[in-house]
Amino acid sequence: MAEPLFVIPLWADLVAVGLGGVQGALFASGFTGQRRLDLLGVTIIGTVVGMGGGLIRDLLLNTTLTTLQSNWYLLTAVMAALVGMLLAGLFQRLNRLIVGLDALVIGLFGAFGTSKALALGLPLVPAVFVGVCSAVGGGILRDVIMGLPVAIMHVGSLYAVAAAAGSLVLAVAHAFGVPLLAAAIAGVTVTTVIRLLAVIFDISLPEQRRLYRRKVAVETSAIPIVTGTE
Amino acid sequence: MAEPLFVIPLWADLVAVGLGGVQGALFASGFTGQRRLDLLGVTIIGTVVGMGGGLIRDLLLNTTLTTLQSNWYLLTAVMAALVGMLLAGLFQRLNRLIVGLDALVIGLFGAFGTSKALALGLPLVPAVFVGVCSAVGGGILRDVIMGLPVAIMHVGSLYAVAAAAGSLVLAVAHAFGVPLLAAAIAGVTVTTVIRLLAVIFDISLPEQRRLYRRKVAVETSAIPIVTGTE
């Protein structure tokens, strides 16, 4: 590779994994009733969210799975999940924190996925695709394992749009010769901001959304009303 | 490889991806009520159906994912999904067209999967397995992401049988020295015809099927109490 900057530094990767682990555990802790998870279940979900994006990225790129080449990824994900679980009571009311974390995690995973794909020589469109899959893959795995409707399909389409926009900005900027670090920062920013704006926007039409949600909730009878994250 | 014919021509691959995208979008457009998908959701499902077979095939073969090596695959899948969505109103009553497309897509993906597996040196049985997974994988992903019962398990067993029969014909013919192109055409034909016959057969007992379906819906009610294993 002519461009060694494409190598994601370990600390940055671990930050994304850790934030994902915290966010996943906070999400999983939010369920009550029949879907309530025990400590181990919450830890598993936190780990899945923290590790999922990187695993899916490397499977799609058919490369060695980076997240399994060092003890640190799993240790970070599990410890982050435990922290998220312990602090869940405290964070519960800090809904904004969860949403903010979530937006940042999507942005980071999207940027890492797109960068690595470009570094491996993928064309622009599939590179963006890999970025989007990295960004939303952890959440899809989480929903499938928890037996929830896949958020991205039902309420969270903007997830995918936010991830795609950021990944596209990164890939296009890179194609025009912008240094990768700058392109990546731009990509993360675009994804995070779009995602946050989407949430803030939604706040202006909460009734419709809530009604929709409640309807789903009532008729799927009790997939619990997630007040949390997405 | 002594037999360069094993290389699937790009245009043929794109035809399969495109037909899959149209078919997936038509399927996803058909839902109303709580499961109604927005434009983006329909596009995602179309893309998943169009791309899924090839991705699963290459993951199982542990080779570079062909569908991510060129911009055309994703562009074709997305454009096909948009076309499918736009024409959904028109096609809605052309149920036969959807069924026919579906049968053809299964046949194509099954043949491509089996051919590629044989070309990479897999024995006959796993080559057929890869063909079946390529053929039905997109549909399984679609159902899991949409939160539907996986069609292949409940109403669509014949899906798997049709795909397996076509893949087997291809693999056996190839083992007997039939040129691959001829073997592939035979395989696609067998799968498509079996699938169409299965549907036509079903038409003679629509009531039972419909009853069955409704019952499933009502009584899936009870995720049964597993007295069994775990």
Next chain:
Amino acid sequence: MAEPLFVIPLWADLVAVGLGGVQGALFASGFTGQRRLDLLGVTIIGTVVGMGGGLIRDLLLNTTLTTLQSNWYLLTAVMAALVGMLLAGLFQRLNRLIVGLDALVIGLFGAFGTSKALALGLPLVPAVFVGVCSAVGGGILRDVIMGLPVAIMHVGSLYAVAAAAGSLVLAVAHAFGVPLLAAAIAGVTVTTVIRLLAVIFDISLPEQRRLYRRKVAVETSAIPIVTGTE
């Protein structure tokens, strides 16, 4: 590799695949009512459980999928599934046999996954992770395809704990220079015993468990009526 013992002998691998196939088919045969599966469905589930662990292991390790390199794996899985199905009536009351088989299968897949990961140079923590994923992966695929709540999250957390404990024992013993065969036997034993103890323990609180299950069943009540296409 200095340690050729890391190569899992074909017969041992096939024993694990076969036991998984029998166990999966017994599980799938146990459903009545709307979730009742036909012969083909039971065979598919048996095959998925028998093959799933090995497939997931090799995907995570980014190596050639061993289970697709010989006809024997699939033939064994399918034949085992058929045997399991035919004997289901006989075994139905031998609940202990199913549970025992299940515990043994988890132990074997966990040990094979961890061993192979160590042999490929993965550090201890991810090697244990690969072992756990091999052990529980077949069951997760089974539940997702059958549309059941993923057992590992709801009633079967101890699945993961048992698999992790056995994999950890194997990996630590290996790190301390214990020959792999001995380490693997220790690992399989630990997993199997923990799993069996967990089941025996559960027997002392069956009411709560049953109540819990029934509640889930009642309230997931209505997966809405799909009138649509497929």
